[in-house]
Amino acid sequence: MPHSCSAWNCTNRFSSQTRSIGITFHRFPKDSHLRKRWETALRRKGFSASLSSMLCSEHFRPEDFDRTGQTVRIRTGAVPSVFRFPAHLHKHVFTRTSKTSKKAEETLSLDCSQLVQEAEPVSVATNDHSYALPSSNDDLRARLREALARVESLERERRNAKDREKRAKKTVSGLLEDLRMKKLINEDLKEQIDLYSGINK
Known part of the structure; x- marks a missing residue:
């Protein structure tokens, strides 16, 4: 029988279908203090994780994952x-300290009430979908913080990709220069040099 995610109202199950769409499952930490923090984060009254209890990857931020190996792992100390x-389970959400996040939250505090009022006539959207507009200001702020965290993570990935590209081009440039010095360049390699002639420009 497949394991289910322990999060409130999450229907994801550990199966080949969820794996195929990139959802991974992770057992609760063995460390008692960290496991307690996970349990508290779920806000399920009376819940105590067992050895088989699991959470799916949809309850973690992108920066919570370690994807350097063959297996996707949760970074040490990360908390879902x-x-x-639902509205009655909402608590004060951790406030990010970056300038971008603070500015967005200040703008949100002025506009979120109007956004919620404008959204009331729309009855087809529900909180079962990621595109649904939250029903409270706290929900809206939480959704914004999640989006900001994803943007920050993608920005880091983009910068890392650019750095890797620069290193690769530098390596190719060095190899081509070595070939020139050793006079080992044939016609095919000359074409390659033409392709990479703009590497150091």
Whole structure:
């Protein structure tokens, strides 16, 4: 029987189908203090994780994962923070300290009430979907913080990709220069040099 995610109202199960769409499952930490923090984050009254209890990857931020190996792992000390709780389970959400996040939250505090009022006539959207507009200001702020965290993670990935590209071009340039010095360049390699002639420009 497949394991289910322990998060409130999450229907994801550990199966080949969820794996095929990139959802991974992770057992609760063995460390008692960290395991307690995971349990508290779920906000399920009376819940105590067992050895088989698991959470799916949809409840973690992108920066919570270690994808350097063949197996996707949760970074040490990471705590699940992405949930869609009902209104009565909402608590004060951790406030990010970056200038971008603070500015966005200040703007949100002025406009979120108007956004919620404008959204009331729309009855087809529900919180079961990621595109649904949250029903409260706290929900809206939480959704914004999640989006900002994803943007920051993607920005880091983009910068890392650019750095890797620069290193690769530098390596190719060095190899071509070595070939020139050793006079080992044939016609095919001359074409390659033409392709990479702009590497150091």
